[in-house]
Amino acid sequence: MKQGVFITFEGNDGAGKTTVCKAVEKRLSEMGYSVLYTREPGGSRIAEAIRQVLLDVENTEMDARTEALLYAASRRQHLVEVVLPALNANKIVLCDRFIDSSLAYQGYARQIGAPEIWDINQFAIDGHMPDKTLFLSVSVETGKKRMDLRGDKNRLDLEASAFHARVRKGYQTLCQDYPERITVIDAEADVQTVVDQSLQEILKVVHAYE
Numbered sequence: 001m002k003q004g005v006f007i008t009f010e011g012n013d014g015a016g017k018t019t020v021c022k023a024v025e026k027r028l029s030e031m032g033y034s035v036l037y038t039r040e041p042g043g044s045r046i047a048e049a050i051r052q053v054l055l056d057v058e059n060t061e062m063d064a065r066t067e068a069l070l071y072a073a074s075r076r077q078h079l080v081e082v083v084l085p086a087l088n089a090n091k092i093v094l095c096d097r098f099i100d101s102s103l104a105y106q107g108y109a110r111q112i113g114a115p116e117i118w119d120i121n122q123f124a125i126d127g128h129m130p131d132k133t134l135f136l137s138v139s140v141e142t143g144k145k146r147m148d149l150r151g152d153k154n155r156l157d158l159e160a161s162a163f164h165a166r167v168r169k170g171y172q173t174l175c176q177d178y179p180e181r182i183t184v185i186d187a188e189a190d191v192q193t194v195v196d197q198s199l200q201e202i203l204k205v206v207h208a209y210e
């Protein structure tokens with residue numbers, strides 16, 4: 001492969017992104033590709049420290065714009081320290097959440113506005129958009145059921161279902177706005193099917209670079 005490929009996974013809490021992402025990483029590695037799985041917020045020492053502040057259930061007084069700026073700061077640090085070096089080493093980077101999470105959660109669900117969130121994130125990512133984004137689509141109810149099974153909840157998981165409904169609606173708007181970049185995967189299906197479909201979509205992009 002002549003250059004790295006940047007793939008992001010997006011979806012509501014409980015969509016199954018992490019499970020699918022890790023399974024896809026394993027399959028691509030078995031096929032002989034050099035792959036990196038990483039996640040946001042976090043993925044590097046400084047970005048993980050910001051993650052702690054963002055997700056701490058004690059931080060109830062956090063202002064919405066502070067939250068948006070911290071996600072963008074964590075994104076910047078992780079991009080520079082982890083994502084770009086891996087892309088420069090010609091790897092396939094599978095990133096569990098990226099800019100679309102900020103657009104859906106802070107832009108739409110917190111109602112700061114997508115253009116405002118886009119602007120602060122352009123400063124953070126400096127033009128480095130994903131080559132492909134997979135939106136794992138589940139209903140708010142399915143997401144909640146899966147989150148309940150997972151148990152341990154972070155500050156955003158604890159938001160009311162109206163918030164998670166706005167997140168989903170936000171993602172649906174993003175899918176309409178960026179139909180070339182974002183592919184919708186039906187994540188109500190069983191894990192194996194979701195993994196197979198995700199892999200197929202990623203391979204289309206990878207083959208285009210070979």
Ligand code: TMP
Pocket residue numbers: 013039040041055071097098099101102103105106154156157
């Ligand atoms: P995770 O549970 O998928 O690791 O993500 C942590 C939470 O952070 C999740 O509820 C989604 C939220 N989030 C945002 O609100 N904005 C962002 O930009 C990112 C990356 C995550």
